[in-house]
Amino acid sequence: MLDVSRLQVLLHVIEEGSVTAAAARLQYSPSAVSQQLRRLEREVGQPLLTRHARGMVPTEAGQVLAGHARKVVRQLTAAEADLAEIAGLRRGQLSIGTFATVGSSFVPLAVQRFRQLYPSIRMHIHSDREQGLIDKLEEGEVGLSLLWDYEWRRIDPSQVALTTLFEDPTVLVVAADHPLAGERSVHMRDLADEGWIIRSEQHPVVEVLHRSAAAAGFEPRISFEANDYQEAQAMVSVGFGVALAPRTALTNKHPGVRIVSLGDSAPPRRIVVAHRHDRVRAPAEIAFHEVLLDMAQGYEPD
Incomplete structure (x- = not known):
């Protein structure tokens, strides 16, 4: 498996024409750049650069590898940009679960607020009974879900992570x-x-x-x-x-x-929002969780 960072070093040397210029652009020492090039040549099993009077010139193998490296770097740059947009909530999607009574009262208020704040996030809302919602959480069909319980039958906190929103009298x-x-x-x-x-x-x-x-x-x-x-x-x-x-x-x-x-x-019953303990939550899920908490402050059903 070729190391992407070494491919980037190769591209910089070819584009800059010398190890010294590439090192300056990368903010590396020239010896560190030379070391990375030697490791890359060992990985591919053949020389990638030759020294000429006008600087470092790629061999035929170096030219082929550089062509592929440019595609890889472009794709990585695009991936980083896409991830930055998702992290910045400028794109992405969110799947949540709810049940009928809060789905017709509290949840629409939270959804309206979230869409005002993050209009580019595409939302998917699934309404179901309690066990169906827990199944959807466990299977990853929804990232978070609203649930309810009573004092004599609490949801097991080892099963899902719970945050109390409000009490429903x-x-x-x-x-x-x-x-x-x-x-x-x-x-x-x-x-x-x-x-x-x-x-x-x-x-x-x-x-x-x-x-x-x-x-x-x-x-x-x-x-x-x-x-x-x-x-x-x-x-x-x-x-x-x-x-x-x-x-x-x-x-x-x-x-x-x-x-x-x-x-x-x-x-009363307790209204909670739940997510899996082991889930790495997407930025949109964290943002909607915060909106739910904000909307729950002082919420009283009409």
């Missing part, structure tokens, strides 16, 4: 004409007689309901199992029951419902 959703619709805050113990609209039994917010109800001393009576939060809101709006939801899930609020705080009687 659990709130109560009631019909606009419900007796509690005008309250700013209620406690779970005041809701023992309500019918509850839930997501499917496997959905995490159902566990939040059961834990919160148990702590308040009652067993929730289930009125309806909804397919998504929009369906849950619609059933709440006609008085079929009340519901719990993360606040970010209610960015697109149904006009017939009201949102009431539960204070600390229902646990």
Whole structure:
């Protein structure tokens, strides 16, 4: 394998016409240049330069090698320029993961800000469920992803590197004409007689309901199992029951419902950004990570 730095030395000697001139341009000593040339000649197994009255002249082998060396140097220079543009966020791409509720609330704000700062970066955004997002991180399909967890089921920090962005409170959703619709805050113990609209039994917010109800001393009576939060809101709006939801899930609020705080009687979920421990993060990933942290400061879902 030929040494690229020695090829560059050869080119400088040929272009400058002497070892002394090449050494001055490279800021090397003449002896160091001569040493590099001798090593290169040993690598190729034949002389590359001959000395004439007008200076150093390439042999036939030297001319052939110099022609290839010019191409290599041009490609390396182009590569350095491309890498400098990527490092300077003047080009490149970014792949991130998100999930539905923050994908419809917080993430668009961060994406908008990032595109204002770095308009040349091409973004790819993948929305998925939790395990799908972790799989995408592990497989390198996304460089970073937003995830969530609750205090009783934390994401394993040895699996992925985590940075907390904000807490997403659990709130109560009631019909606009419900007796509690005008309250700013209620406690779970005041809701023992309500019918509850839930997501499917496997959905995490159902566990939040059961834990919160148990702590308040009652067993929730289930009125309806909804397919998504929009369906849950619609059933709440006609008085079929009340519901719990993360606040970010209610960015697109149904006009017939009201949102009431539960204070600390229902646990919040933690919104985090994750990346692989072993990943060498690209400049665009680091920049988007910083934008997420900036946007999360003081963020409150509407």
